[in-house]
Amino acid sequence: MFVRNYSYSVVFFFLKMDENNNSSIVTNGNSSEATIIDDKASSVIKERPQSSVEQSLERGLANGATFTPSNPNRYSRSKTVGGVPSSKGKTHSRAFTVRIEQPVESVQIDTRSYLRDVGVIDETNATWEWSRSVQSFGCSNENCTSKSQGKQAKYESICFEVPKRFCSTKCLKECWTKMKEQQTFRKNSTNLQNKDEVYNALNGEPGYMKDQTSDTEWEVVAYTKDHTPTNEDVDHLLKVNIMSNTGATASRISKMVLPFPEMPPPRQVIYAQAQHHVTNDRVRVVTYNLLAAIYATQTMFPYCPMWALSWNFRKDMILRELMGYDADVLCMQEVQADHFENFLYPQLNQLGYEGLYKQKTREAFGPAGRVDGCATFYKRSKFQLRVNNVIEFNEAALKMAKENRFTGDVPLEGANDTSVKRLLRDNVAQICVLEMLGSYNVPVQICISNVHIYWDPQYADVKLWQAHILIKELQNFITSNDIPLILMGDFNSSPDSSVYNLLAHASVSRLHEDVQKDTLGILPPMGKLTHNLALQSVCC
Numbered sequence: 001m002f003v004r005n006y007s008y009s010v011v012f013f014f015l016k017m018d019e020n021n022n023s024s025i026v027t028n029g030n031s032s033e034a035t036i037i038d039d040k041a042s043s044v045i046k047e048r049p050q051s052s053v054e055q056s057l058e059r060g061l062a063n064g065a066t067f068t069p070s071n072p073n074r075y076s077r078s079k080t081v082g083g084v085p086s087s088k089g090k091t092h093s094r095a096f097t098v099r100i101e102q103p104v105e106s107v108q109i110d111t112r113s114y115l116r117d118v119g120v121i122d123e124t125n126a127t128w129e130w131s132r133s134v135q136s137f138g139c140s141n142e143n144c145t146s147k148s149q150g151k152q153a154k155y156e157s158i159c160f161e162v163p164k165r166f167c168s169t170k171c172l173k174e175c176w177t178k179m180k181e182q183q184t185f186r187k188n189s190t191n192l193q194n195k196d197e198v199y200n201a202l203n204g205e206p207g208y209m210k211d212q213t214s215d216t217e218w219e220v221v222a223y224t225k226d227h228t229p230t231n232e233d234v235d236h237l238l239k240v241n242i243m244s245n246t247g248a249t250a251s252r253i254s255k256m257v258l259p260f261p262e263m264p265p266p267r268q269v270i271y272a273q274a275q276h277h278v279t280n281d282r283v284r285v286v287t288y289n290l291l292a293a294i295y296a297t298q299t300m301f302p303y304c305p306m307w308a309l310s311w312n313f314r315k316d317m318i319l320r321e322l323m324g325y326d327a328d329v330l331c332m333q334e335v336q337a338d339h340f341e342n343f344l345y346p347q348l349n350q351l352g353y354e355g356l357y358k359q360k361t362r363e364a365f366g367p368a369g370r371v372d373g374c375a376t377f378y379k380r381s382k383f384q385l386r387v388n389n390v391i392e393f394n395e396a397a398l399k400m401a402k403e404n405r406f407t408g409d410v411p412l413e414g415a416n417d418t419s420v421k422r423l424l425r426d427n428v429a430q431i432c433v434l435e436m437l438g439s440y441n442v443p444v445q446i447c448i449s450n451v452h453i454y455w456d457p458q459y460a461d462v463k464l465w466q467a468h469i470l471i472k473e474l475q476n477f478i479t480s481n482d483i484p485l486i487l488m489g490d491f492n493s494s495p496d497s498s499v500y501n502l503l504a505h506a507s508v509s510r511l512h513e514d515v516q517k518d519t520l521g522i523l524p525p526m527g528k529l530t531h532n533l534a535l536q537s538v539c540c
């Protein structure tokens, strides 16, 4: 985050949180409806009307469906219990697909259901019924290492008066001595005097173990699509029965419900200055990369269980953390359009915030569906929105290509085409002006900018170009309006990068390796890689 000094005193806190420095970009084309209002030929700043929240919500609704009916094959590979009888009497097990994520205590279960010829199945076109297994499937071995992975204890040792369940013979063996001390053998079972019998019992041979999955009993617990497991559900299985309005039915059994995990240790937070009590003339700002669910994949985070990556699991904790910071201005990156619309905006709005959203451009590639962007929230009790502008870096690149301006220091034959392709990364930035509420002699305004710079370390030239475009636009905007600036974001850059040097020191060395990587000549002449904003980095 960078702060531009100004004549009146405002003390800032800095809290830089980054859940994800290394995400991939999977997006698809969707150009913004905003219009260019700046008459400068080079400008890529766009104004968005004040009612942008409503528009964002509408656009989010259009783009942010949690499931895309036009691509049903996406789920057709998942196994389905039950099926739909066709007119010929055959069962089409793939016609009605149901997918249930790993259930976790207190986390709403993510269920996706799709019926051929109908589309997405939800509460509007089907009745839902959730049941819980009467039996618990937790392993009786307290030291079981598979517990956190949700491994079911499918087998029941029936050697003793009180049967116990285990996930493996290893767990049974570990508990055998203790069970023997505390329990008596079943009367009508063997007395296990024989060595072979003990061996068989300990190795789960038939007669000593019962497959518990074959006779699971169920009790109904809910009739809604969205079900949130309770503490009572932990170690039990859940089953969902769905009956669509067309009469088709499907049923699916979940994995064992996991207990809510222990909270992670507190984050190490870097404070730019000593903590001050936030008063009316101070402003607390926070920037936070949420890690969009579209990037929170098992491929990207193979060490993390899927349930912990799910948005349903993370969203409440993210909100709780954000609430704890009590920021006056909250800049977020990697905010999915549907998450802004369905969760962040309504939740933060209730807490007294107004929110502005700018979705990534999505011109490069990727399937239609969910896309992320930047969101800026501010406290309604503290500010009034005066200006709401956005930058689409794609547009700047296309404009420069059209004007044949990719000359740089190393002009190449036919460089324009390649240059513009390299620059089309869909990144966006927000620039808004907030006016502090209260009685001041003159209006007290702050410019807030929120940016997400391209992530890929192989594209240092693109990062620098994006920073250059942003700072040039901010300079035009700030100097003509004469207001202080707080620039926040995920810059995907370290303090030795050219991006940092440009922003913090207003210059980049010709010899910097990022500049040397600009073989396509996308960067401007070195003399133009500067600005007059006197930005001060808050964290280093």
Ligand SMILES: [Zn+2]
Residues within 6 Å of the ligand: 139, 140, 141, 144, 145, 146, 147, 166, 167, 168, 171
């Ligand atoms: Zn076990």
